[in-house]
Amino acid sequence: MSTVSAPSSAEVQTVVAARRLRDVRTVFIGVGRPSTAAILARMVHNPELVLVYESGTIGAKPFHIPLSIGDGELAQTADAVVSVPEMFNYWISPGRIDVAFLGAAQVDRFANLNSTVIGDYEHPRTRLPGAGGAPEIAASCGEVVVVAPHSKRTFVAKLDFLTTVGHGDGPGARELLGFRGRGPTAVITDLGVLEPDPETCELRLTTVHEGVEPDQVREATGWELALAPEIAITPPPSDDELAALRELVSR
Amino acid sequence: MAEIVSLGEGVAELVRDGNSVALEGFTHLIPFAAGHELLRQGRSELELIRMTPDLLYDQLIGMGVARRLVFSYGGNPGVGSLHRFRDAIEHGWPRAIELDEHSHAGMANRYAAGAADMPFAVMRGYRGTDLAAHAHLAPITCPFTGETLVAVPALRPDVAIVHAQEADRQGNVQLWGIPGVQKEAILASQRSLVTVERIVKELEPRPGGIVIPHWVIDAVAEAPGGSLPSYSLGITERDNEFYRFWDEVSRDRQAFTAWMQEHVLGEVAAR
Numbered sequence: 001m002s003t004v005s006a007p008s009s010a011e012v013q014t015v016v017a018a019r020r021l022r023d024v025r026t027v028f029i030g031v032g033r034p035s036t037a038a039i040l041a042r043m044v045h046n047p048e049l050v051l052v053y054e055s056g057t058i059g060a061k062p063f064h065i066p067l068s069i070g071d072g073e074l075a076q077t078a079d080a081v082v083s084v085p086e087m088f089n090y091w092i093s094p095g096r097i098d099v100a101f102l103g104a105a106q107v108d109r110f111a112n113l114n115s116t117v118i119g120d121y122e123h124p125r126t127r128l129p130g131a132g133g134a135p136e137i138a139a140s141c142g143e144v145v146v147v148a149p150h151s152k153r154t155f156v157a158k159l160d161f162l163t164t165v166g167h168g169d170g171p172g173a174r175e176l177l178g179f180r181g182r183g184p185t186a187v188i189t190d191l192g193v194l195e196p197d198p199e200t201c202e203l204r205l206t207t208v209h210e211g212v213e214p215d216q217v218r219e220a221t222g223w224e225l226a227l228a229p230e231i232a233i234t235p236p237p238s239d240d241e242l243a244a245l246r247e248l249v250s251r
Numbered sequence: 252m253a254e255i256v257s258l259g260e261g262v263a264e265l266v267r268d269g270n271s272v273a274l275e276g277f278t279h280l281i282p283f284a285a286g287h288e289l290l291r292q293g294r295s296e297l298e299l300i301r302m303t304p305d306l307l308y309d310q311l312i313g314m315g316v317a318r319r320l321v322f323s324y325g326g327n328p329g330v331g332s333l334h335r336f337r338d339a340i341e342h343g344w345p346r347a348i349e350l351d352e353h354s355h356a357g358m359a360n361r362y363a364a365g366a367a368d369m370p371f372a373v374m375r376g377y378r379g380t381d382l383a384a385h386a387h388l389a390p391i392t393c394p395f396t397g398e399t400l401v402a403v404p405a406l407r408p409d410v411a412i413v414h415a416q417e418a419d420r421q422g423n424v425q426l427w428g429i430p431g432v433q434k435e436a437i438l439a440s441q442r443s444l445v446t447v448e449r450i451v452k453e454l455e456p457r458p459g460g461i462v463i464p465h466w467v468i469d470a471v472a473e474a475p476g477g478s479l480p481s482y483s484l485g486i487t488e489r490d491n492e493f494y495r496f497w498d499e500v501s502r503d504r505q506a507f508t509a510w511m512q513e514h515v516l517g518e519v520a521a522r
Binding site: 076 | 326330374378379380399
């Protein structure tokens with residue numbers, strides 16, 4: 001009998017993201033849930049995992065979840081600290097990083113991302129922070145895992161602005177653009193996991209978290225979401241995973 | 252040849268109305284004290300350049316001193332929106348600002364080109380994005396392989412302002428921790444001001460330390476705590492609470508203005 005209380009959907013999302021890093025050497029992360037997931041992965045799955053933050057810290061080993069990508073602890077625990085031009089020109093662009101975790105305000109059916117504006121670029125309804133490192137990170141890292149909350153606001157039929165190319169307009173788009181990386185391989189949400197169909201590159205629902213119905217995910221998606229022939233159910237967080245996550249958050 | 256000056260003198264000598272000014276520091280070593288001095292001296296019509304505008308440019312934009320913003324990520328790191336930045340773009344308050352928007356890789360390469368005195372930098376980037384239509388860039392063909400690449404124009408600010416941990420009495424500067432694009436910003440700019448936590452007799456080499464020789468810097472000013480609420484590794488700590496607090500105070504135009512009057516401009520009377 002488990003002594004740990006049931007996980008929240010946010011905790012499940014973080015645990016599922018951390019599991020993607022089991023057999024990975026290097027991961028590029030921003031702040032927020034991806035950062036928490038990557039630190040959790042180092043704690044329970046992959047102690048050798050190299051965390052790379054765009055502030056220039058390579059091999060950071062934070063004890064606390066950092067608020068910003070440039071917190072002092074990241075620099076103090078890193079194997080190497082490099083300048084921003086070096087980070088992009090020597091490390092990211094040549095494709096030295098295996099996996100990149102990215103977030104976005106909008107995601108479309110080909111896992112293209114918008115983090116620039118809602119509405120028109122010149123007269124936006126909502127001005128978002130902008131690209132940051134995402135376009136080049138998504139082009140060059142080995143693969144991209146998108147972590148986003150599941151709602152119709154986020155999963156839209158058409159992006160207001162294409163900040164970061166996922167699979168473009170479908171098969172062959174990345175090759176045509178000359179990208180090195182494979183692009184998005186998964187979108188992890190608080191409801192389940194979407195993965196690109198190998199034939200069409202279009203995202204389809206492959207996994208739901210425990211207690212979530214596929215119809216619920218379709219209703220929270222702004223396009224007619226395709227379903228994989230067989231939909232898996234996320235193995236629930238183990239007591240070890242959950243205890244480690246909660247301990248990490250409480251530090 | 253760096254002159255050791257007061258912060259007030261440094262800003263007065265080096266920054267003029269209408270200048271393009273890069274206050275750099277990637278999350279770390281953000282030159283808040285110098286930015287506040289720009290406000291106190293009433294500089295106006297500035298072109299503000301910075302990869303991550305952060306709270307400092309939110310404050311400068313909200314006070315109306317920016318006519319143009321050159322940037323790549325305008326968020327409050329780990330917290331959310333920059334509300335003054337958003338208000339200026341969404342509603343033109345207190346004035347509309349022109350944008351020159353890039354990706355981080357683009358901005359970093361633009362600085363590096365400026366530092367190298369090259370007219371542009373070559374990179375793989377922006378491809379397939381809507382940003383490509385808005386950013387100032389051009390395709391370029393590799394003369395050796397025929398590959399189509401992207402050229403981004405060099406950044407050449409009138410003035411660079413950065414913060415560092417230490418300078419010696421000759422004005423040689425050393426910074427350590429996250430190095431951002433500070434060295435590139437100084438070398439790309441016509442004039443430069445470095446504020447430091449302390450001036451020491453002799454620089455002691457630090458692991459990962461970057462030394463910038465005095466003869467490429469115009470002025471060095473002591474400004475202890477001058478990067479707060481960001482931080483100077485080993486000397487001050489990032490004030491994460493302030494970053495969260497800013498999210499509240501900056502949401503409201505009046506609360507923002509009152510806070511700036513009291514905590515930034517009010518220091519004029521205090522001195």
